[in-house]
Amino acid sequence: xxxxxxxxxxxxxxxxxxxxxxxxxxxxxxxxxxxxxxxxxxxxxxxxxxxxxxxxxxxxxxxxxxxxxxxxxxxxxxxxxxxxxxxxxxxxxxxxxxxxxxxxxxxxxxxxxxxxxxxxxxxxxxxxxxxxxxxxxxxxxxxxxxxxxxxxxxxxxxxxxxxxxxxxxxxxxxxxxxxxxxxxxxxxxxxxxxxxxxxxxxxxxxxxxxxxxxxxxxxxxxxxxxxxxxxxxxxxxxxxxxxxxxxxxxxxxxxxxxxxxxxxxxxxxxxxxxxxxxxxxxxxxxxxxxxxxxxxxxxxxxxxxxxxxxxxxxxxxxxxxxxxxxxxxxxxxxxxxxxxxxxxxxxxxxxxxxxxxxxxxxxxxx
Amino acid sequence: xxxxxxxxxxxxxxxxxxxxxxxxxxxxxxxxxxxxxxxxxxxxxxxxxxxxxxxxxxxxxxxxxxxxxxxxxxxxxxxxxxxxxxxxxxxxxxxxxxxxxxxxxxxxxxxxxxxxxxxxxxxxxxxxxxxxxxxxxxxxxxxxxxxxxxxxxxxxxxxxxxxxxxxxxxxxxxxxxxxxxxxxxxxxxxxxxxxxxxxxxxxxxxxxxxxxxxxxxxxxxxxxxxxxxxxxxxxxxxxxxxxxxxxxxxxxxxxxxxxxxxxxxxxxxxxxxxxxxxxxxxxxxxxxxxxxxxxxxxxxxxxxxxxxxxxxxxxxxxxxxxxxxxxxxxxxxxxxxxxxxxxxxxxxxxxxxxxxxxxxxxxxxx
Numbered sequence: 238x239x240x241x242x243x244x245x246x247x248x249x250x251x252x253x254x255x256x257x258x259x260x261x262x263x264x265x266x267x268x269x270x271x272x273x274x275x276x277x278x279x280x281x282x283x284x285x286x287x288x289x290x291x292x293x294x295x296x297x298x299x300x301x302x303x304x305x306x307x308x309x310x311x312x313x314x315x316x317x318x319x320x321x322x323x324x325x326x327x328x329x330x331x332x333x334x335x336x337x338x339x340x341x342x343x344x345x346x347x348x349x350x351x352x353x354x355x356x357x358x359x360x361x362x363x364x365x366x367x368x369x370x371x372x373x374x375x376x377x378x379x380x381x382x383x384x385x386x387x388x389x390x391x392x393x394x395x396x397x398x399x400x401x402x403x404x405x406x407x408x409x410x411x412x413x414x415x416x417x418x419x420x421x422x423x424x425x426x427x428x429x430x431x432x433x434x435x436x437x438x439x440x441x442x443x444x445x446x447x448x449x450x451x452x453x454x455x456x457x458x459x460x461x462x463x464x465x466x467x468x469x470x471x472x473x474x475x476x477x478x479x480x481x482x483x484x485x486x487x488x489x490x491x492x493x494x495x496x497x498x499x500x501x502x503x504x505x506x507x508x509x510x511x512x513x514x515x516x517x518x519x520x521x522x523x524x525x526x527x528x529x530x531x532x533x534x535x536x537x538x539x540x541x542x543x544x545x546x547x548x549x550x551x552x553x554x555x556x557x558x559x560x561x562x563x564x565x566x567x568x569x570x571x572x573x574x575x576x577x578x579x580x581x582x583x584x585x586x587x588x589x590x591x592x593x594x595x596x597x598x599x600x601x602x603x
Numbered sequence: 604x605x606x607x608x609x610x611x612x613x614x615x616x617x618x619x620x621x622x623x624x625x626x627x628x629x630x631x632x633x634x635x636x637x638x639x640x641x642x643x644x645x646x647x648x649x650x651x652x653x654x655x656x657x658x659x660x661x662x663x664x665x666x667x668x669x670x671x672x673x674x675x676x677x678x679x680x681x682x683x684x685x686x687x688x689x690x691x692x693x694x695x696x697x698x699x700x701x702x703x704x705x706x707x708x709x710x711x712x713x714x715x716x717x718x719x720x721x722x723x724x725x726x727x728x729x730x731x732x733x734x735x736x737x738x739x740x741x742x743x744x745x746x747x748x749x750x751x752x753x754x755x756x757x758x759x760x761x762x763x764x765x766x767x768x769x770x771x772x773x774x775x776x777x778x779x780x781x782x783x784x785x786x787x788x789x790x791x792x793x794x795x796x797x798x799x800x801x802x803x804x805x806x807x808x809x810x811x812x813x814x815x816x817x818x819x820x821x822x823x824x825x826x827x828x829x830x831x832x833x834x835x836x837x838x839x840x841x842x843x844x845x846x847x848x849x850x851x852x853x854x855x856x857x858x859x860x861x862x863x864x865x866x867x868x869x870x871x872x873x874x875x876x877x878x879x880x881x882x883x884x885x886x887x888x889x890x891x892x893x894x895x896x897x898x899x900x901x902x903x904x905x906x907x908x909x910x911x912x913x914x915x916x917x918x919x920x921x922x923x924x925x926x927x928x929x930x931x932x933x934x935x936x937x938x939x940x941x942x943x944x945x946x947x948x949x950x951x952x953x954x955x956x957x958x959x960x961x962x963x964x965x966x967x968x969x
Contacts, residue, residue, distance in 0.1 A: 409934025
């Protein structure tokens with residue numbers, strides 16, 4: 238049992254050797270993980286293991302994971318692999334009760350030693366949504382992500398930890414139980430690399446953190462601010478790529494979540510504002526908003542840029558909604574995926590105004 | 604009436620001033636465009652014009668086009684704006700009969716002087732699909748794209764012409780009538796810029812064209828070749844990002860379609876192989892494959908890289924399918940859109956084998 242940023246963590250193993258980590262509130266009764274009674278073959282036997290290939294046209298790595306074609310696809314509610322195990326119904330989580338759990342993905346896009354893929358389950362309640370969880374659980378999730386980031390950054394060969402959530406069957410989510418994921422890449426992926434490079438250059442040239450500068454400008458202007466929290470702000474960025482895109486930015490400048498947790502109140506504020514922003518996105522069209530939630534964190538100290546690059550990064554969360562109007566999704570088409578030019582249908586000022594007005598009266602909880 | 608790479612082109616104007624270009628086979632009777640009798644307001648009045656914003660986190664331009672939210676969305680077949688006009692039913696194309704037509708998009712992501720957006724209609728037959736058009740029409744389309752590329756590259760401020768097709772309601776296509784589009788960007792979008800940069804660097808460092816080298820390697824290996832034409836080859840690239848991704852590559856090295864048309868047989872071969880590749884993609888799951896088709900061409904001579912960059916580019920077509928298995932789409936999620944790391948579910952060798960076997964007996968027409 239380890240202390241994980243104020244939570245209690247117990248590590249276990251699944252039947253096929255994959256790791257599982259249970260996170261409980263400090264002071265919860267000690268947990269002894271149940272054994273996994275399923276007859277699972279060790280991963281990789283009979284499968285072609287994931288590969289990383291480099292695209293000669295861009296120099297960018299591409300993940301090849303053929304075994305993922307057979308992954309679990311929208312199972313019935315009573316066959317959800319993220320629910321607690323019960324007699325006669327064994328899931329990915331052997332314990333009959335849990336709070337937050339992280340385990341190695343059974344159908345990973347990357348496998349050791351060439352990266353890691355983890356699943357982060359937010360709650361044992363199959364029907365709960367992120368926006369409705371108690372504030373304490375949302376705050377605990379940020380701590381879990383910080384703990385896994387620190388652990389994975391120390392794994393051999395990990396250059397970049399990417400914590401994210403894919404949300405909504407509209408964007409291809411195959412399990413509806415509230416969960417996120419963590420990818421530990423053996424390289425820094427190109428979009429994150431661009432942020433790091435620009436941030437580092439900005440710090441060197443202008444002498445200021447790019448994230449701090451953007452945050453200060455948005456707070457001063459106010460037009461695109463959606464939620465103003467005690468120590469974090471949510472705003473629609475000036476050059477948004479997604480309709481109703483929202484960035485959740487801690488006021489404290491830290492390169493990643495473990496560093497942000499040096500000030501637990503700052504991490505709590507991020508969790509609170511994250512939840513409130515998603516509540517407003519859900520209220521906007523009267524239906525849960527399909528989105529990706531992407532944490533921008535600095536590369537690991539063992540990445541080629543190393544500690545030098547970490548200094549310039551201001552960790553924050555990006556919410557990338559996929560619905561542009563009721564019943565109408567935002568699709569990425571040729572301009573976005575073939576040329577790289579995003580076309581945005583919703584003016585960021587209008588988006589922020591709509592989100593401020595959406596679900597009014599809910600207010601910032603926590 | 605102008606000669607457009609062997610076709611006959613007649614230019615006209617729509618009621619709101621937008622340009623329209625009719626392309627007919629050489630030797631067709633001379634065409635006098637019908638006037639557009641619709642009471643259309645000039646574009647832009649009352650609308651906020653499209654803007655280009657630069658994302659401070661990447662330095663990349665983003666297109667902001669709020670007026671597009673009201674664009675025509677899956678109209679009934681008898682209200683299709685791409686069908687020929689008829690008495691009492693006026694469409695975007697005033698003539699009662701046409702072969703290939705190009706006109707300025709009524710709901711553009713970019714507007715002069717900051718770029719251009721055009722619609723390319725392949726046929727007056729509302730129900731026809733690209734794969735089933737006569738070979739002559741497919742070959743004519745490649746000439747039309749070449750003619751528009753040459754014309755747009757000469758427009759003030761155009762740095763990059765991007766010809767593409769979005770195909771399938773599954774990926775958000777709002778009009779089902781067979782058509783493509785052309786964007787003329789006042790910048791070179793980042794994905795195309797990466798290809799240009801890598802190709803130029805490869806030529807400088809290795810002394811060979813990157814496209815020629817990839818093509819030769821794929822033809823020599825054979826495992827990923829899908830269609831071998833007289834002067835063009837279709838193959839699944841080694842580091843594909845999309846399930847069943849196919850590149851259609853002319854054997855002749857040319858920076859763009861106007862240059863390729865110096866050898867009309869090379870352009871014809873591309874058209875033939877493009878059609879055959881799409882036929883095989885359609886046969887694969889027994890249903891038309893949703894995809895984006897993206898032409899890689901060199902930037903214009905007036906772009907910052909100018910003529911120096913054009914030398915390294917080998918123009919080709921990329922087919923990016925969006926279905927990974929029957930009934931299962933490939934979605935871009937957080938790893939792709941938040942970090943930039945693509946995860947591929949289908950091994951490129953398996954994909955090529957499946958496409959070679961799909962629709963066997965159809966053979967290469969034309």
